[in-house]
Amino acid sequence: MPVIEYDYKIGQIKSEIERLDAKNIILQFPEGLKTDAIDVSNSIQEVVPYVNIIIDADPCFGACDLADNKVNHHIDLVVHFAHTPLPIKTDCPVLFIEASSSSDVVSPIEDAMDKLDESTNTVGLITTAQHMHKLGQMKEIIESHGYEVKVDSGKGTSVAQVLGCNFTSIKNLDVDEIIYVGSGDFHALGVRLFTKxxxxxxxxxxxxxRDIEEFYDRILRIRFARITKAKKAKSFGIVLSSKKGQLRFDLAIRLKKIINEYGFEAQILNMDFISPDRMLPFNLDAYVMTACPRIAIDDSAMYKKPVLTPQELQIVLGIRDWDDYLMDEIIIHDQQL
Ligand code: SF4
Structure with missing residues (x-):
């Protein structure tokens, strides 16, 4: 396995600390990069000796989950790695460092060429923040094989960027097949569901x-089983997140009303870090996730009770057909803030 290095842009962080005259900063890394945190902290300290650096050790899953309101307003600057900004109001300045990956995109894309159908002419291309700096190179490789490559910008995402909760950059592309450059099955699954x-x-x-069709079939079978089990539920917990970028208050209120209208009990449960333990004391029959859409799908095996997306609840209640199954998305518009 090749050694992957990330560009943590220490010079840019130094400039921002100096520009803001920041005294206290907090560094926020996603789980996969936390092992680099000490080295990055030391590198910053070396070039800005006077600044107080705090490493946020809590889990961090996306730009929806910023550390701006932690440590009770002692923080002058959040340095948030590996994600791109969402239109969220913050309590202090946030510097987003994409942590571009040095990993090679040539080999996996060349490997993907054999898997495209013979009839394919147009290819949709999407990727994640870590690889976006190589978008031009990715396009060139695919085009060199005679395909037309199409990309699009989404709502709240950059050109060709996909998030686990935002597929707007690919939904409206008219293409024959899609290449997703990244490592997570979840993003590819969402693209498969939205574009068919x-x-x-x-x-x-x-x-x-790899073709994700087998994974797609397996996940759909699991979702069907969860929905079938939830059809027996008499009581529902609606999980509301207190993370700014995951907080869908109006949706939670609406879902409670709908569930009540169908004659079932519903309680809204607010959580910051969501885990099966937090739900145990309530002993409700099923849960509906208004927080990160990945939780219901990715963490499904961790929960004994069915955890549904809002769209899956619609299927349980008979408002939506199974044939019209959709992934959940959180598209943050400025007016929602
Ligand atoms: S809500 Fe989930 S998928 Fe969306 S940015 Fe946050 S962690 Fe990622």
Whole structure:
């Protein structure tokens, strides 16, 4: 497995600390990069000796979850790594460092070429923040094989960028097949569900590619089983997140009303870090997730009770057909703030 290095842009962080005259900063890394946190902290300290650096050790899953309101307003600057900004109001300045990956995109994309159908002419291309700086190179490789490559910008995302809760950059592309450059099955799954097109995952961390159809079938079977089980539920917990970028208050209120109208009990449960333990004391029959859409799908095996997305609740209540299954999304518009 090749060693992957990330560009943590220490010079840019130094400039921002100096520009803001920041005394106390907090560094926020996603789980996969936390092992680099000490080295990054030391590198910043070396170039800005006077600044107080705090490493946020809590889990961090996306730009929806900023550390701006932690440590009771002692923080002058959050340095948030590996995600791009969402239109969220923050309590203090936040510097987003994309942590661009040095991983090779040539091998996985070349590997993906054999997996495209013979009839394919146009290829939709999407990726995540870590690989976006190589978008031009990705396009060139695919075009060199005679395909037309299409990309789009989404709502709240950059050109060709996909988030686990935002597929707007690919939904409206008119293409034959799609190549997703990244490592997470979840993003590819969402793209497959929204576009109904074949999706090839080209993984820069393994240098290989794979068709995600088998994974897609397996996840749909699991979702069908969870929905079937939830049809027996008489009481529902609606999980509301207190993370700014995941907080869908109006949706939670609406869902409670709908569930009550169908004659079932519903309680809204507010959580910051969401885990099965937090739900145990309430002993409700099923849960509906208004927080990160990935929780219901990715963490499904951790929960004994069915945890549904709002769209899956619609299927349980008979408001939506199974054939019209949709992934959940959180599209943050400025006017929602
Ligand atoms: S809500 Fe979930 S998928 Fe969306 S940015 Fe946050 S962690 Fe990622």
């Amino acid at each position: 097109k074949k999706v090839i995952l080209a993984d820069p961390f393994t240098g290989k590619s």
